[in-house]
Amino acid sequence: MADGTSPGGGNPVVFPVRKMGFAFSEVPREWFFDSVFTSQTANALSLLFPAGERFFVRSVKHYLPRITNPTLRARVRAFFGQEGSHGHEHERTFEMLEAQGFRIREWLDWYERLAFGRLEPVMPPVMRLSITVALEHFTAALAEVALTRDYFEHAHPQMRRLLLWHSAEELEHKSVAFDVLEEVDGRYWVRMVGLAIAFVVLMGFWQSSAKMLLRQVPGFTKEQLQRERKAAKDRGQDRTALLRAIVPYLRPGFHPDRNDTDALARGYLESIGRLEG
Ligand SMILES: [Fe+2]
Numbered sequence: 428m429a430d431g432t433s434p435g436g437g438n439p440v441v442f443p444v445r446k447m448g449f450a451f452s453e454v455p456r457e458w459f460f461d462s463v464f465t466s467q468t469a470n471a472l473s474l475l476f477p478a479g480e481r482f483f484v485r486s487v488k489h490y491l492p493r494i495t496n497p498t499l500r501a502r503v504r505a506f507f508g509q510e511g512s513h514g515h516e517h518e519r520t521f522e523m524l525e526a527q528g529f530r531i532r533e534w535l536d537w538y539e540r541l542a543f544g545r546l547e548p549v550m551p552p553v554m555r556l557s558i559t560v561a562l563e564h565f566t567a568a569l570a571e572v573a574l575t576r577d578y579f580e581h582a583h584p585q586m587r588r589l590l591l592w593h594s595a596e597e598l599e600h601k602s603v604a605f606d607v608l609e610e611v612d613g614r615y616w617v618r619m620v621g622l623a624i625a626f627v628v629l630m631g632f633w634q635s636s637a638k639m640l641l642r643q644v645p646g647f648t649k650e651q652l653q654r655e656r657k658a659a660k661d662r663g664q665d666r667t668a669l670l671r672a673i674v675p676y677l678r679p680g681f682h683p684d685r686n687d688t689d690a691l692a693r694g695y696l697e698s699i700g701r702l703e704g
């Protein structure tokens with residue numbers, strides 16, 4: 428919104444940046460539903476976060492000089508702080524993966540070179556911002572599912588804490604990049620093209636990182652993959668949440684805060700005693 432506040436009504440205007448310092452020393456390789464497929468699919472998404480979140484920050488920072496509203500500027504700065512600390516915490520799960528025997532650095536180098544060395548520079552700044560807005564919408568959709576259904580009930584507690592905290596903060600800042608895009612370029616087609624690119628790129632890299640991890644699990648067979656994939660689908664753990672999230676985003680009057688998830692985020696942060704910071 429032009430005044431830097433959000434139309435959902437409930438969101439605090441500015442949210443805190445929390446330093447967490449999680450430990451992952453006791454996380455087993457199959458940390459989610461004892462399933463190779465489910466654990467590695469979640470790890471695969473986690474691999475995309477740190478560099479992806481640095482891209483979000485760059486995309487928004489480009490337009491910071493054009494943001495004059497002090498409230499929106501403060502929200503943008505808090506957004507930078509939250510994304511920075513998500514990247515930092517997720518990067519520490521990379522060490523956990525390496526300790527579990529995964530070789531991930533080659534894949535990460537390839538991902539960063541292709542996504543941010545080649546694709547990012549050919550996108551105009553407004554398209555980088557629009558892609559960021561769409562990816563923030565997808566992370567908010569996943570975060571809402573995670574906090575609504577206690578999605579991580581069957582996850583190792585050290586991973587659950589990381590992912591629920593990340594989910595709650597994604598909901599806290601979900602409208603910041605959107606509000607910046609509205610300020611600098613409110614054209615509908617810009618948002619739609621960003622959505623299409625974001626979806627294709629997210630799915631492509633996520634699938635690629637999942638394949639890379641699953642290939643490295645000794646003795647993991649195609650039959651086991653099919654069985655575990657079906658079990659995950661039966662539990663409602665598939666990508667339909669992302670597909671469903673596209674529908675409201677297509678509306679010309681869409682705003683992230685019209686879906687008020689404030690109580691959900693606050694409820695979790697209060698339960699861990701970190702609402703204020
Ligand atoms: Fe994040």
Ligand SMILES: [Fe+2]
Binds near residue numbers: 510566600
């Ligand atoms: Fe985010």
